[in-house]
Ligand SMILES: Nc1ncnc2c1ncn2[C@@H]1O[C@H](COP(=O)(O)OP(=O)(O)O)[C@@H](O)[C@H]1O
């Protein structure tokens with residue numbers, strides 16, 4: 001196996017597939033590893049995305065996990081490191097984008113990196129350092145109500161500065177629009193001013209493609225998945241459908257959702273409105289000690305043969321706040337994640353081989369419960385969300401098709417459309 005071109009560290013599991021998807025589409029062969037790999041890679045690849053569950057853990061833990069991933073990638077000769085976070089810049093008051101970025105800078109001995117969550121294909125654009133989600137600023141996008149990482153300020157220079165020791169600057173759109181030489185000159189000027197991290201404006205894929213060549217020599221990039229579209233060309237790679245081939249799909253179909261994002265709420269409603277079977281799980285009953293996972297599996301089992309079933313804890317912002325008020329934010333999140341993960345495993349043990357998981361933290365819990373170590377990346381369903389294929393100890397034999405949907409991604413009919421794509 002040759003040295004890696006790109007070594008990637010993602011702060012959650014859906015985010016990791018999102019990044020892998022953009023790299024694959026731009027021509028890289030990619031494996032997504034769940035945590036730092038402890039065995040050989042499943043295939044010859046150009047890039048590895050190590051998926052961590054480090055977005056909402058205490059900063060010191062996120063740093064330790066990220067440095068362990070970095071050491072593994074460095075040992076495989078990775079020529080450039082990419083720290084992937086959310087396109088809505090999800091972070092807690094303590095981090096973890098700033099602390100992890102700075103720890104990686106220290107470990108790599110570099111004095112400068114960029115930071116941009118821009119992902120125009122999904123409506124995430126950055127202008128004058130401010131993040132827009134679709135037509136509105138970040139703090140008006142619904143993200144202000146996120147259960148774990150409420151985002152209340154769209155000014156990313158300010159948000160990142162609050163998380164960093166180093167000075168944070170801006171490479172604004174006027175510079176990006178002029179292309180590689182102007183971006184390089186701006187980076188040199190910022191370095192001379194002692195700026196360590198710069199938010200980069202980008203409002204279109206063209207901006208990201210113009211940015212790519214200017215980033216070629218930076219040891220570390222930090223970004224959402226958007227920046228990835230301009231990187232494979234730096235290594236002489238071009239788009240090819242060969243990179244995304246998966247084995248044929250088989251088995252039963254199911255959706256589990258622990259995401260409470262606006263897009264997922266719409267997708268759950270659309271699935272229910274289409275008349276397909278759906279069951280809500282109640283966090284208060286889980287907290288009361290009821291075996292909600294066993295109940296859900298007993299409900300699902302007789303229905304699976306007829307088509308996809310949905311089990312969800314998805315709720316609107318008001319309902320989530322009420323639950324968190326009763327159980328505490330972390331306790332509510334952890335209880336629901338454990339329950340949905342047990343349901344996902346039980347469904348696979350009952351023959352589900354096409355599984356859709358909605359929610360980043362939820363996906364992390366499910367993938368761990370399914371004993372999945374590595375995932376092969378397949379074709380895109382919607383921007384940022386590919387089908388994947390993975391061996392799982394709950395699915396002996398050929399493994400299972402799996403898609404990890406970021407909370408805010410996908411069209412309203414995603415829960416139905418995803419399965420029709422596999423036919
Ligand atoms: N009804 C609910 N009440 C409170 N918390 C919930 C509920 N449903 C899910 N959660 C928790 O909310 C969090 C959602 O995060 P995540 O899975 O990352 O979704 P997203 O991708 O939309 O951010 C998880 O920790 C999940 O367990």
Ligand SMILES: O=C(O)[C@@H](O)C(=O)COP(=O)(O)O
Pocket residue numbers: 012014015016018019085086087088224225261359360361384405406407408
């Ligand atoms: O960059 C993105 O928006 C996604 O890849 C992502 O990280 C989303 O996280 P969740 O909303 O927690 O799924």
